[in-house]
Amino acid sequence: MNNPLEPQHVPSEWTDPPRVEAQEEPGQEFPHHIPPLHLILFLATGVTTMMAGAMQQGVIPWETPWQLYKGLPFSLTLLLILLCHEMGHYLSARYHNLNVTLPYFLPAPPIPFLIGTLGAFIRIRSPILNKPALLDVGAAGPLSGVLVTLPLLVLGLQLSDIQVLPGGPAEMGGIVLGESLLFKFMSWLTLGSLPADHHIILHPMAFAGWIGLLVTNINLIPVGQLDGGHVSYALFGEKSTAIAKIFFGLLIGLGLMFWYGWLVWVIILYFMGFSHPLPLEYWVELDSRRRVIGYLTIAVFVLTFMPAPFQIHW
Secondary structure: OOOOOOOOOOOOOOOOOOOOOOOOOOOOOOOOOOOHHHHHHHHHHHHHHHHHHHHHOOOOOOOOHHHHHHHHHHHHHHHHHHHHHHHHHHHHHHHOOOOEOOOEEEEOOOOOOOOOEEEEEOOEOOOOOEHHHHHHHHHHHHHHHHHHHHHHHHHHHHHOEEEEOOOHHHHHOEEEEOOOHHHHHHHHHHHOOOOOOEEEEOOHHHHHHHHHHHHHHHHOOOOOOOHHHHHHHHHHOOHHHHHHHHHHHHHHHHHHHOOOHHHHHHHHHHHHOOOOOOOOEOOOOOOHHHHHHHHHHHHHHHHOOOOOOEEEEO
């Protein structure tokens, strides 16, 4: 989400800051049609994610294109999760009368991108007025996404296979997926407690649900303009800059010790910056209900975190 506000310096001696009169944004009508660019990107992402899902099932698209339908369970599940995440942002922004676009989906080739997409985003063209609006918009996406992800994950786990692998996936080679606390709980709730040599071979729907939890977690990193950065600033104000720098350092350590992919995010977040722009009415604080929502969002971040989402064994 893009916010056009630039950080401003607020003199510490201001004890009773003057009220800044926000400029009224012209009313934005609810769109009666989907702009062509949004539709083209969505359909293209549907194709690339379907190809990715089919390739996960052993289909070689350029040899047997008629078997691409095997990628539909993965593609439709992932698209639904991404759509609900972005529509959470969109509807919350509309609730606060912000000028906002419909979601842009980002297709990506299945090779080297395993899932066939780089995600989705919306653009907010008007400034966010205060911290309550900032928290609503920042938290609505991840919370909406995870609420949709969990039942789809349960259904996918029920369709998954359980195989006995005495040596474990690491000795047999391949990609081993990390398990967040929330994924472990949903697995236990769905499949019960499994012996150490029993391993879940994820159904495409379950894999899409796992991706949904990972996307939620990455978006909730409390840095800059990520959803987590919005929530962190709304809760902690100027302290959010120090929090962002701490997590930036943690990501460097995680990237060096567990998963090199975190180092890619380190580079992205470095250019995004650590400080969050001030809302117009920066002195308006959160009410108790929104603080609860903010801390719930932090809990979702903790529960979906994985030090090493992917481990490749040859």
